[in-house]
Amino acid sequence: MRLHSAPMSGNSYKVRLLLALLGKNYELIDYDTKGGGTHAPEFLENANPDGKIPVLEVEDGTMLPESGAILLYLAEGTPYLPEDKLEKAQVLRWMFFEQYSLLLYLSRPRLWRMREVEITPQKQAELEQYFEQGYRALSVIERHLSGRKFFVGESLTVADVALYAYPYLSPEGGYDLEHFPKVRTWLDRIAALPGYVPLR
Ligand SMILES: N[C@@H](CCC(=O)N[C@@H](CS)C(=O)NCC(=O)O)C(=O)O
Structure with a gap:
């Protein structure tokens, strides 16, 4: 699992925090959002057409943008997402x-x-x-x-x-x-x- 992220991004931090609380291993790929790193054609095409991080790259290579969607995906089946x-x-x-x-x-x-x-x-x-x-x-x-x-x-x-x-x-x-x-x-x-x- 890889997290496309930026060091000062609060939205990326939400995901890093949950991964840490869950004790999950992952690879971190940092971007320079100020320099427009997430607006490169390759990123827009392969990671997120919205040009934003965080994006979680799951094991099968699927790219999942949006911090909320990523949190829900990671929390499914853990105590951090109620079943009710x-x-x-x-x-x-x-x-x-x-x-x-x-x-x-x-x-x-x-x-x-x-x-x-x-x-x-x-x-x-x-x-x-x-x-x-x-x-x-x-x-x-x-x-x-x-x-x-x-x-x-x-x-x-x-x-x-x-x-x-x-x-x-x-x-x-x-x-x-x-x-x-x-x-x-x-x-x-x-x-x-x-x-x-x-x-x-
Ligand atoms: N709704 C999105 C917002 C993501 C977002 O705004 N990311 C910012 C960093 S915190 C970003 O990538 N900014 C770069 C840009 O818009 O060019 C989420 O919750 O993930």
């Missing part, structure tokens, strides 16, 4: 929430800082929108985690793995988690799991 139909749907619910309501808002300020993007007045206005929506998403998860240890059921699922990456990395983009004590406790709980690996 409704619980599984709850896992998906939170993974869809992560992609639509959280990911962009938490990741974009970090990406711009890492790439030292010039903050023009237009970019500043965009940043303010990202922070407004990002803090809203953090409030949603803060509320959900009240009285809960994990997102679904009583133990870790791939919903937690998917949701962990960007809140964990968000201070690198300028987010302050001070007013999200439940989120911070949950982040610490995940970081204490056997097999846990940090992004770097």
Whole structure:
């Protein structure tokens, strides 16, 4: 199994984290996303027509893009994906929430800082929108985690793995988690799991 990845990518990190928690061996192939490495014709044709990582190359050579799809594939048959139909749907619910309501808002300020993007007045206005929506998403998860240890059921699922990456990395983009004590406790709980690996 090979993971096409990038060292600072939060979406790739979700997969690296699950593989580490599962204790799986794999080969890591790193790309330079800033340099457009994932937009080379060969990558678009053979790995992902969307030009993005992560992509999991499974044993038979099939390329599976999208972090959520990869997490579900890897978690099938493990304790990280419930068998119960409704619980599984709850896992998906939170993974869809992560992609639509959280990911962009938490990741974009970090990406711009890492790439030292010039903050023009237009970019500043965009940043303010990202922070407004990002803090809203953090409030949603803060509320959900009240009285809960994990997102679904009583133990870790791939919903937690998917949701962990960007809140964990968000201070690198300028987010302050001070007013999200439940989120911070949950982040610490995940970081204490056997097999846990940090992004770097
Ligand atoms: N929805 C996708 C998003 C993947 C994504 O945005 N990957 C970024 C790195 S975190 C990327 O490859 N960016 C390079 C590009 O778009 O050119 C997922 O969850 O895997």
